[in-house]
Amino acid sequence: MAEETKLLTRSADVHDWLRVKKKFPHLWCPGCGIGIVLGATLRTLEALHYDKDEVVMVSGIGCTGRIPVYVDCNTLHTTHGRALTFATGIKLARPDLKVLVFMGDGDALAIGGNHFIHAARRNIDLTAIVVNNSIYGMTGGQASPTTPLGKKATTAVYGCIEQPFDTCALAIGAGATFVARSTVYHVKHAEKMIKEGLEHKGFSVIELISNCHTYYGRINKLGEPIDMLNYMKEKSIMSGPDVTPEKMTEMGKQYLLGVLQHDTSRPELCDLYEELISREKSS
Amino acid sequence: MAVPKPGEPVLLSGNEAMAYGALAAGARFYAGYPITPSTEIAEVMATELPRVGGKFIQMEDEIASLGAVIGASLCGLKSYTATSGPGFSLMQEHIGYAAMAEVPCVIIDVMRGGPSTGLPTKTSQSDVMQAKYGSHGDYPSIALTPSSVLECFTLTVRAFNLSEKYRAPVILLSDEIVGHMREKVVLPDPSQLEVINRAKPTVPPEWYEHYQDSVTGMSPMANFGEGYRFHVTGLTHDVYGFPTERREEIAALMEKFKNKEIHNTRDLTMVEEYFLADAKVCIFAYGSVARSAKQAVKILRRNGVRAGMLRPQIVWPFPKLPVENMLEKVSHVLVPEMNVGQLRKEVERLSCTDRAKVQGLNVLDSSFITAEQIVDRVREIRARHRHVGEYVNG
Ligand SMILES: Cc1ncc(C[n+]2csc(CCOP(=O)(O)OP(=O)(O)O)c2C)c(N)n1
Ligand code: SF4
Numbered sequence: 001m002a003e004e005t006k007l008l009t010r011s012a013d014v015h016d017w018l019r020v021k022k023k024f025p026h027l028w029c030p031g032c033g034i035g036i037v038l039g040a041t042l043r044t045l046e047a048l049h050y051d052k053d054e055v056v057m058v059s060g061i062g063c064t065g066r067i068p069v070y071v072d073c074n075t076l077h078t079t080h081g082r083a084l085t086f087a088t089g090i091k092l093a094r095p096d097l098k099v100l101v102f103m104g105d106g107d108a109l110a111i112g113g114n115h116f117i118h119a120a121r122r123n124i125d126l127t128a129i130v131v132n133n134s135i136y137g138m139t140g141g142q143a144s145p146t147t148p149l150g151k152k153a154t155t156a157v158y159g160c161i162e163q164p165f166d167t168c169a170l171a172i173g174a175g176a177t178f179v180a181r182s183t184v185y186h187v188k189h190a191e192k193m194i195k196e197g198l199e200h201k202g203f204s205v206i207e208l209i210s211n212c213h214t215y216y217g218r219i220n221k222l223g224e225p226i227d228m229l230n231y232m233k234e235k236s237i238m239s240g241p242d243v244t245p246e247k248m249t250e251m252g253k254q255y256l257l258g259v260l261q262h263d264t265s266r267p268e269l270c271d272l273y274e275e276l277i278s279r280e281k282s283s
Numbered sequence: 284m285a286v287p288k289p290g291e292p293v294l295l296s297g298n299e300a301m302a303y304g305a306l307a308a309g310a311r312f313y314a315g316y317p318i319t320p321s322t323e324i325a326e327v328m329a330t331e332l333p334r335v336g337g338k339f340i341q342m343e344d345e346i347a348s349l350g351a352v353i354g355a356s357l358c359g360l361k362s363y364t365a366t367s368g369p370g371f372s373l374m375q376e377h378i379g380y381a382a383m384a385e386v387p388c389v390i391i392d393v394m395r396g397g398p399s400t401g402l403p404t405k406t407s408q409s410d411v412m413q414a415k416y417g418s419h420g421d422y423p424s425i426a427l428t429p430s431s432v433l434e435c436f437t438l439t440v441r442a443f444n445l446s447e448k449y450r451a452p453v454i455l456l457s458d459e460i461v462g463h464m465r466e467k468v469v470l471p472d473p474s475q476l477e478v479i480n481r482a483k484p485t486v487p488p489e490w491y492e493h494y495q496d497s498v499t500g501m502s503p504m505a506n507f508g509e510g511y512r513f514h515v516t517g518l519t520h521d522v523y524g525f526p527t528e529r530r531e532e533i534a535a536l537m538e539k540f541k542n543k544e545i546h547n548t549r550d551l552t553m554v555e556e557y558f559l560a561d562a563k564v565c566i567f568a569y570g571s572v573a574r575s576a577k578q579a580v581k582i583l584r585r586n587g588v589r590a591g592m593l594r595p596q597i598v599w600p601f602p603k604l605p606v607e608n609m610l611e612k613v614s615h616v617l618v619p620e621m622n623v624g625q626l627r628k629e630v631e632r633l634s635c636t637d638r639a640k641v642q643g644l645n646v647l648d649s650s651f652i653t654a655e656q657i658v659d660r661v662r663e664i665r666a667r668h669r670h671v672g673e674y675v676n677g
Contacts, residue, residue: 022525053510058354069514069525074507076357077516078350079380085347089354089362090507092338093312097358097508115350118343273338280333 014042016072017052023070028063031225033184033210037131038067040187040208041100044194055098058087060112062104063137063212081111084119087126095125095270098198105132105146109165113145120174120203124269127197127204130167133212141215152219167207172261177202179261183209185232186257196259202268209236209255286331289472297435297461298365301391302327303470304439305363309478310389311337312362314351316344316370319403320459321393324365345370349377353386357515359506361443365391368401371410371417379418380517381452382540384524385494385504387481389442394458394570396649405649406459408570409622414454415599423500423543425551426454426599428569432466438596444479445551449543450504456598458621460571460651488512492522496535500543544600553596554605558584562591564661565613565639567606567630569595571651572619578654583661590661601629610638615664619644619652640668 018024028034045055057068061080068075074097078086087101108116108130119126135153136142143153143160146167150159171179178200182190190208197204211217211228222228237243237251239258248256286303287293295303302324305313313328325341332339338355342348345366352362366374371392381388394410396402410417414426425445429438439455446453482503484491493513495502505511514524519536521527544551555573558580559565568576573594583590593609595602610616610630616639618627627643634641644660646652 022523052512053508056507069516073512075512075514076354076507077514077518079376079517082346082350082377085342085350086354086357088340088342088347089312089314089351089356090358091354092340092351093355093358093360093362094508114343115347118347273333277333277336281336 013046014039017042017045018070019072026070027066029214031211031213032063033133033212033225034063034067034131036184036187037064037129037190037208037210038070040191041067041129041194042071044191044198047191048195048198050098054096055100056087056090057100057102058083058090059102060104060107061138062107064102064104064131065107065138067102081107082115083107084112084115084126084128088119088122088124091124091126091270092273095274099126100198101126101128103128103130104137105130105134105167106136106144109145109167109170117170117174120171120176120205122269123175123177123202123266125201125203127194127206129194130205130207131210132167132207133210133216135212135216137212137215141219151216153216154219168205168260171205175203176205176261177263177266178204178259180205180259181207181209181255181257183232183236183255183257184211185229186236189257193259200262200264202263202266287470289470292467292469294465294467295432296323296463296465297429297432297457298323298393298463299327300432300435300468301365301439301455301457302331304436305389305443306331306335307436307470307473307476308361308440308443309480310361310363310443311335312352312355312360313337313364314340314342314348314355314362315364315366316342316348318367318370320395320462321365321367321391323462324391345373346376349374349381349388349390352388353377353381353384356386356388357507361387361447363389363391363443365393367393367395368397368410369399371413375413375417378452378454379420379422382418382422383420383517384515385450385502386452386515387446387450388452389439389446389455390452391455391457393462394456402649404459406571406651407621407649408458408572409625410456411598411622411625414456421537421540423449423451423540424454424599425449425451425597426456427553427596428456428598429461429596430570430573430594431461432464433468434596435461436468436470440476440478441553444477447479447481449501449547450481451543454599456570458570484511493524494520494522494536494539496522496539498542499546500539500541548600548604551597551600552602552604554602555592555594555596556605557592557594559591559593559609561589563589563613564591564615564617564664565609566590566592566657566661567609567616567618567626568592569598569626572621575652575654575657576619579657579661582654582658588661588665598626603633606630606633610634613639615639615668616641617644617657617660617664618642619657619660621646621652623647
């Protein structure tokens, strides 16, 4: 009973984060994983007791880019691929604000790839949530930089012949100090990853594997949303010291979940800037 | 070098004067990407902003630079960037965004020869049309053209004022000559400067409309993190900033954009008239070329020719009224430009057949247009028209 009341309260609290009067119903296809990402994010913000006024949600263009508009906080829907640039300006101007950046895989890694690696290099305290559905959802199912080899898209009709990016490996290589992966099947785990990303001071990347059954699923005959969620469940493995790429191949696993990078030794950009200001002002 | 003291003579380049003008206007955020001939502006800002508690960041490209500028401006900091031709092309995406989302910001374009990488160290005026129509869609454009070092300072302050007032991106079109020339100037005392800050909402958050409809096209602006929790998007939106496809809401937004120009023509008109009252020949010039034009007027006057100059300090919106008045009075207009005639065509559009004849003097080889070239062209025009009996002598 006590447990039930707690759950209800939590859902009411989450409801409080939504612009319910203005914005619903939302535009996503029924069963889309992006809704799960939104829910997980709001439960995390609530769990962290963040104040709505101190939260900024920034996004690029795409189905994922529509996340912020539904949330009752400071919200900014930018241009395709450039969300991190706006977020950089916001964070530098107001380091006290909590800035979350939502991007699709095309948004973050194709048109926004350059901004992505530079935000990581700078180690600016932003929490980037990359919703990876392996395809361009908004524009109707074209290939993305994360479309796996051999998988089809409306612009990869005979199967993708380009090597995909590994979002997390790219982020780690570029210098992101917190990098994690989860899926929309592993909701509780996803929430935990978002929470740790938000608590980390520095550039955090959380890749969330999601389903676009409408395009990716249909074109590649992957079934209903539930089938795609089951696929995520089957193909995922939690990271650990004995989980090697070889072992993953052997076990037929595709997604390595968990915290893949957590480096607290590198200073954060805004901190460095504040130090610089106090030095220059006093001299 | 330290920020020059107001009221004391100092030798400055146009680019430096722009940077100091921005500081005087209250700019506290700069994001940019190095490019000749604008880089000195970034260098001054990198030095000075931390000293006043502001932020400077060198971004990975010009698209990112203007993105960061817009982000910082949404948090209430007066923000700007500076670039030249190729970088100005890259910025067009976010100039349109700033116009659509009504975010104040200033973009300096120190023009150099184009197209493409063109002539990095040579002057030009070939971005004038891009300053108006560079981004896709219909949006209000404001652009200023300084022609002296002092004006680099004062028009930069003005540019910030206009961007704050109209909640719009404002472009400062300088050129390599104006940017790099050095002049002795006395910077005005801060108390003498009019500095405008964006209007704050006077209503509580629950009544706040971030894109309030208004006949003047202007509306108050809350910043992020101040309790107003509004939405900003580049999608066509309603008064709250929420995306819309309703025809009446689309029309209202587009109307608001138009109104920014239409209902504020007086505020957005800024021209210098030089010996224009009795002129029969008008030289219509802006930016560095206006310096030669002024010199040419002096020479022509000395030789008994009733010449004058009309110099727009704000080129966009185009100064329709002063140009029409001028066209009523003079017989000939010469538009010297370091481009194929981008503004000449605008003057021609206002000149019906019974008005003055408009001609261009267009130099495309990267050389500066001299006073002598202008004088010679005016003499040619006079000779030709005196010959056919058309020229009203003066
Ligand atoms: C400059 C620019 N180029 C192209 C587009 C068209 N466009 C809109 S969304 C999108 C891709 C969306 O895919 P993704 O980023 O993976 O996000 P998803 O929709 O799958 O969430 C594209 C190409 C655009 N809006 N702007
Ligand atoms: S198109 Fe795909 S990504 Fe977009 S809402 Fe539908 S299922 Fe989700």
